[in-house]
Amino acid sequence: MRTLTTITAAALSLLVAGTASAAGTEQPLDPANADDQLRIQVKMSCSLVEGTPTLYWWSGRVWARVPGEPNRLLFNVHGMNMRQCRVKQDPVRGFCYRSVSREVMFYLDPVTNEVARRWKSPWSGEEVDVVHVANDPVNARDWYCSRDKDGKPVDRSDNLSFKDDLLLEGGGAARLFYKSPLAGEYQDYVGGTYHAMEFGTSAASAVEALDAGDSELQDTLISWVRISRWLPWMKMGDRDGLVVFHTAGMRLDSWEQLPEVVRREVDTRYPSYKAPPPLDDLRPNETSWTVFKKFIDERRAKESPSN
Amino acid sequence: MFISRRSASQSSAFVFAAEVPSSRKTSFLAAAAVAALMAAVPATRAADMLDPAKPEDALLLNRKMTCSLEDGQTVIHWWRGSMLSRVPGERDRVLFNVQGMNIRQCGSFVDPKRGPGFRSVSREVMLYLDPQTNEVLRRWKNPWTGEEVEVIHVANDPVNMRAPTFAFGADGKPAVFRGSFVKGKAWTSGEAPLWYDNPLAGDYQSYVGNNYHAMEMLNSFTDAKALLNPAVRTLPSVSISWARVSDWIPWMKMGGRTGIIVFNTVGMRVASLEDLSEPLRSELKANYPAYLVPPPLDDSRPNETSWTYIKKVVDSRRAAKGD
Numbered sequence: 001m002r003t004l005t006t007i008t009a010a011a012l013s014l015l016v017a018g019t020a021s022a023a024g025t026e027q028p029l030d031p032a033n034a035d036d037q038l039r040i041q042v043k044m045s046c047s048l049v050e051g052t053p054t055l056y057w058w059s060g061r062v063w064a065r066v067p068g069e070p071n072r073l074l075f076n077v078h079g080m081n082m083r084q085c086r087v088k089q090d091p092v093r094g095f096c097y098r099s100v101s102r103e104v105m106f107y108l109d110p111v112t113n114e115v116a117r118r119w120k121s122p123w124s125g126e127e128v129d130v131v132h133v134a135n136d137p138v139n140a141r142d143w144y145c146s147r148d149k150d151g152k153p154v155d156r157s158d159n160l161s162f163k164d165d166l167l168l169e170g171g172g173a174a175r176l177f178y179k180s181p182l183a184g185e186y187q188d189y190v191g192g193t194y195h196a197m198e199f200g201t202s203a204a205s206a207v208e209a210l211d212a213g214d215s216e217l218q219d220t221l222i223s224w225v226r227i228s229r230w231l232p233w234m235k236m237g238d239r240d241g242l243v244v245f246h247t248a249g250m251r252l253d254s255w256e257q258l259p260e261v262v263r264r265e266v267d268t269r270y271p272s273y274k275a276p277p278p279l280d281d282l283r284p285n286e287t288s289w290t291v292f293k294k295f296i297d298e299r300r301a302k303e304s305p306s307n
Numbered sequence: 308m309f310i311s312r313r314s315a316s317q318s319s320a321f322v323f324a325a326e327v328p329s330s331r332k333t334s335f336l337a338a339a340a341v342a343a344l345m346a347a348v349p350a351t352r353a354a355d356m357l358d359p360a361k362p363e364d365a366l367l368l369n370r371k372m373t374c375s376l377e378d379g380q381t382v383i384h385w386w387r388g389s390m391l392s393r394v395p396g397e398r399d400r401v402l403f404n405v406q407g408m409n410i411r412q413c414g415s416f417v418d419p420k421r422g423p424g425f426r427s428v429s430r431e432v433m434l435y436l437d438p439q440t441n442e443v444l445r446r447w448k449n450p451w452t453g454e455e456v457e458v459i460h461v462a463n464d465p466v467n468m469r470a471p472t473f474a475f476g477a478d479g480k481p482a483v484f485r486g487s488f489v490k491g492k493a494w495t496s497g498e499a500p501l502w503y504d505n506p507l508a509g510d511y512q513s514y515v516g517n518n519y520h521a522m523e524m525l526n527s528f529t530d531a532k533a534l535l536n537p538a539v540r541t542l543p544s545v546s547i548s549w550a551r552v553s554d555w556i557p558w559m560k561m562g563g564r565t566g567i568i569v570f571n572t573v574g575m576r577v578a579s580l581e582d583l584s585e586p587l588r589s590e591l592k593a594n595y596p597a598y599l600v601p602p603p604l605d606d607s608r609p610n611e612t613s614w615t616y617i618k619k620v621v622d623s624r625r626a627a628k629g630d
Contacts, residue, residue, distance in 0.1 A: 070502035201573035223548030
C-alpha cells in the first residue's frame with residue numbers, strides 16, 4: 001500500500017517536473033495505485049514533464065480481406081506520431097493528462113517501397129489518387145484522469161502486466177462505430193456508419209516504468225493493428241471487404257532516427273508535422289475520413305466551379 | 308518470424324515457427340523489403356557477432372527468435388488479450404478475454420547441400436475467459452442465435468514445423484533474417500494470410516465457398532545485443548504481440564452468418580509454467596497435462612488446428628449419439 005509520504009513524494013515530483021530525476025530517491029511507482037497506473041501510461045505515451053515532444057514511429061503492411069478470396073497485400077506503411085502532453089494534479093480527479101499530436105502514415109508500393117501516388121484497384125480496375133494519412137490534430141478530447149468525478153480510482157491494472165524485466169500494456173481494443181462524415185443523414189436506416197477497430201500493445205522496461213524519477217519510457221516498443229472498411233480514397237463503394245493494418249515500431253529519440261522515406265516525405269509535404277500541436281490546442285480531431293472529405297470537396301469545387 | 312511451413316491441410320491456429328512456404332514468399336519478401344529499409348544491420352556490429360547477411364547466421368537469428376540454440380531446451384511463450392466480433396452494421400463486441408501459451412523445443416539438423424538447420428515442435432493452449440470475471444468459460448450463449456453452446460478451448464497438439472528449415476532452401480536460396488534493428492532493440496513482424504480447404508466444409512469449396520480464411524499477425528521484440536551475440540543461446544527477454552482475424556470459430560455455431568472475429572494479445576517468453584497467469588496455469592495443470600512439456604523432437608504427427616480439433620470433438624459426439 002502507498003503511504004502518505006510516497007503520495008506526497010509523487011506529487012512533489014510532479015510539481016518539480018523536470019527536476020524530478022535529479023532526486024533519484026523517490027519510492028517506486030505502485031502498479032496497484034490508480035494514480036501511478038496513469039503515470040506509467042503517461043510515461044509510455046509522452047512524459048511526466050509537460051511539453052516534452054514525443055516521437056513514435058511504426059511500420060508494417062496493409063492487407064485486404066475480401067470474403068471468398070485469399071487476403072492480398074496492398075501496401076507497406078510507415079507512420080509517425082509527434083505528441084506532447086499536459087499533466088496536472090486535480091484535488092478530486094487525481095493525476096490527469098491530456099495529449100495533443102499530429103500523425104502521418106504513408107502507403108508504400110509493396111514491391112518497390114516507393115511512396116505510392118496512384119493506385120489501381122484490382123477489384124474495380126479504376127486508378128485513384130492515394131491519399132496518405134495526415135491527421136492534424138489527433139488530440140485527447142478532454143483530460144484523462146486517474147479518478148472519476150467522485151474521486152473514485154479508475155483501475156487500469158487489467159491492461160498492465162509486470163513480469164520479470166518487462167511491462168506489457170494493452171489487450172483491449174478501441175471499438176469505433178459512429179456517424180461517418182462521408183455518409184448521409186440516415187445512416188441508422190441505410191448504413192454507411194464508420195466502423196473500425198484499433199488496438200495497440202506496448203512493451204517497456206518494468207524497472208524504468210516503476211522508477212518515479214524517470215519521466216518517460218524512451219525505449220517503448222509498440223504494435224498497432226487496425227481493421228476497418230475500405231479507405232475512402234480506394235473508391236470501393238459498397239463492395240464487401242476490409243483492410244487490415246499490422247505494424248511494429250518504437251519510440252524514437254530524435255527526428256534523425258526516422259527512416260529516410262518518412263523524413264523526406266514529411267520534409268517536403270508535411271513540414272508542420274515535425275512538431276506537436278500546442279498544448280492548449282482545442283481544434284476538432286481529423287481522421288482519414290474527414291481529411292478525405294476536404295480533399296474530395298476541394299476537387300469537386302475545382303471541377304465544377306458553378307456548384 | 309513465426310510462420311511454419313504450412314500447407315493447405317496443415318495450418319495451425321497459430322505457430323511461432325520459422326519458415327515461409329514458397330506459395331507465400333512474395334508477400335514476405337515485400338515485408339523483408341521494409342525491414343531492409345530500416346537499419347537492417349546495426350552499424351556497430353562487432354566481428355564476433357552474428358551477421359544477418361550470412362545465411363548460416365540468419366538461420367541462427369531465426370532460431371533464437373523462435374526457440375533456443377540449445378537442442379531440447381524448453382521455451383514457453385505466454386500471452387493475454389481479448390477476442391472481439393465484427394459484424395457489419397453493429398458496434399464490435401468484446402466476446403472473451405483470452406490467455407494462451409505455447410510450449411516448444413527445437414532440434415538441430417544438418418543437410419550436406421543445405422547446411423545447418425533446425426525444426427521446432429510445440430503444443431499450444433488458449434482459453435476463452437469471461438470478459439468480466441476472467442473465469443474459464445464452459446458454456447457460452449451466442450448473442451446472435453440465442454443458442455447456448457459448449458466452449459471448446461484451443462488445444463493444438465502438435466503445432467510443429469513440418470520440416471526443418473536450413474541455411475539454404477531446397478532451391479539454393481539463402482536463409483534471410485527479416486528483422487529490424489532500431490535503438491538497441493531488434494524485432495520481427497509478419498503476417499500469415501491463410502486460405503485453404505476448410506476441414507469442416509465439403510469437397511466443392513472452390514465452387515460454393517466456405518474455405519478456411521484467416522490471417523495471423525505476430526511481432527516479436529528483443530534486445531539486439533543478446534540476439535546478435537552467439538554466446539547467448541536462449542534470449543533472456545522477448546515480448547510478443549499476436550493478433551488474428553478469421554471467420555467465426557466453429558464451436559460458436561454461427562453457420563454462414565456474416566461476421567468475423569479478431570484476437571488482440573500481448574505477451575512474452577516466460578521461464579517456467581509457474582510464470583503463467585491465472586486461470587491459465589491452474590487450468591493447464593488440471594485439464595491439459597500433456598501440454599506441460601513440448602512434443603518429442605522427432606514428432607512426425609500432422610498439425611492440429613482449432614478446426615481439425617473441433618471436427619474430432621463433433622465427430623466423436625455424433626458417433627456416440629449414433630448419428
